[in-house]
Amino acid sequence: xxxxxxHGIRMTHQRMEVYREVTGTxxxxxxxxxxRRVKRRVPAISLDTVYxxxxxxxxxxxxxxxxxxxxxxxFDANVKRHHHFVCMRCGRxxxxxxxxxxxxxxxxxxxxxxxxxxxxxxxxxxxxxCTGTEGDGKAG
Amino acid sequence: xxxxxxHGIRMTHQRMEVYREVTGTxxxxxxxxxxRRVKRRVPAISLDTVYxxxxxxxxxxxxxxxxxxxxxxxFDANVKRHHHFVCMRCGRxxxxxxxxxxxxxxxxxxxxxxxxxxxxxxxxxxxxxCTGTEGDGKAG
DNA sequence: CTACATGCAAATCGTTTGCACTCCA
DNA sequence: TGGAGTGCAAACGATTTGCATGTAG
Numbered sequence: 001x002x003x004x005x006x007h008g009i010r011m012t013h014q015r016m017e018v019y020r021e022v023t024g025t026x027x028x029x030x031x032x033x034x035x036r037r038v039k040r041r042v043p044a045i046s047l048d049t050v051y052x053x054x055x056x057x058x059x060x061x062x063x064x065x066x067x068x069x070x071x072x073x074x075f076d077a078n079v080k081r082h083h084h085f086v087c088m089r090c091g092r093x094x095x096x097x098x099x100x101x102x103x104x105x106x107x108x109x110x111x112x113x114x115x116x117x118x119x120x121x122x123x124x125x126x127x128x129x130c131t132g133t134e135g136d137g138k139a140g
Numbered sequence: 141x142x143x144x145x146x147h148g149i150r151m152t153h154q155r156m157e158v159y160r161e162v163t164g165t166x167x168x169x170x171x172x173x174x175x176r177r178v179k180r181r182v183p184a185i186s187l188d189t190v191y192x193x194x195x196x197x198x199x200x201x202x203x204x205x206x207x208x209x210x211x212x213x214x215f216d217a218n219v220k221r222h223h224h225f226v227c228m229r230c231g232r233x234x235x236x237x238x239x240x241x242x243x244x245x246x247x248x249x250x251x252x253x254x255x256x257x258x259x260x261x262x263x264x265x266x267x268x269x270c271t272g273t274e275g276d277g278k279a280g
Numbered sequence: 281c282t283a284c285a286t287g288c289a290a291a292t293c294g295t296t297t298g299c300a301c302t303c304c305a
Numbered sequence: 306t307g308g309a310g311t312g313c314a315a316a317c318g319a320t321t322t323g324c325a326t327g328t329a330g
Contacts, residue, residue: 010284030319048289051320052285072318073320085246096247097249100247110236113236115265117266120264122259123256123259123260125254126257129254150303155310185312188312188314189311192311212294213295
């Protein structure tokens with residue numbers, strides 16, 4: 001929690017719980033999921049507060065955001081440099097690390113387009129749990 | 141246009157124009173933009189037809205889809221293996237090629253998560269046109 | 281105390297869908 | 306001709322916002 005205070009973020013019950021929820025798991029929950037879970041501990045919390053809080057944390061660089069899939073945004077508590085494996089069936093997102101990708105330097109071609117700042121990588125495929133599955137799965 | 145027929149896609153005036161519009165430029169227009177431009181030649185076309193058509197083309201693998209930024213989806217006429225430089229200020233998307241990325245093979249770590257199928261990469265930064273710009277830009 | 285955070289409800293915005301009509305094959 | 310394609314308008318779902326009230330500091 002000290003992290004929040006250090007970022008000059010005013011401390012509230014709902015913020016603490018949202019923070020705890022997102023950082024307390026390796027999952028990459030969407031706002032709705034965070035909401036549902038935090039609600040168990042803070043029944044009065046509202047979905048828009050969760051959104052506002054998540055956006056605040058992101059602006060402060062406390063969490064990241066995943067999602068090239070287009071649909072709902074997923075949030076990411078891992079602020080270390082890493083990449084994602086995304087299951088195209090159930091949407092599950094898993095972190096992974098790669099020296100090869102970390103070492104990647106944009107080609108001259110890119111440097112001529114502008115000023116590169118970060119690299120976003122998604123390895124897409126089908127996760128173990130979904131392999132052999134026919135229907136969707138909609139798992140989290 | 142033969143491509144469309146080859147994919148068993150029933151040919152219509154609006155489909156031909158949408159296809160021409162998307163593939164006729166190196167840009168990565170969003171549905172709204174395609175709509176606005178095609179409308180000049182086919183005044184009666186509707187936005188939802190553009191969406192339906194774009195989705196159809198994508199399902200057929202005729203075009204791709206870009207956008208980890210979250211907001212509106214951009215479509216991509218380049219079906220060759222390539223990657224994107226995305227301007228965080230104006231949203232402009234530019235293709236680039238990279239042997240290094242093409243050679244990338246997911247680490248064991250990833251292969252244990254599931255079955256990788258494709259790689260999505262975005263180099264994010266500020267494009268030349270936006271460098272030195274303070275306000276947004278909202279360019280396309 | 282006072283500015284900022286919250287809950288509620290309504291508003292946005294991109295995208296999709298139901299339906300009746302038109303048109304390609 | 307018949308089923309697929311289109312336009313229109315309404316539906317949708319995720320996310321945001323205005324406002325009055327509550328609360329951290």
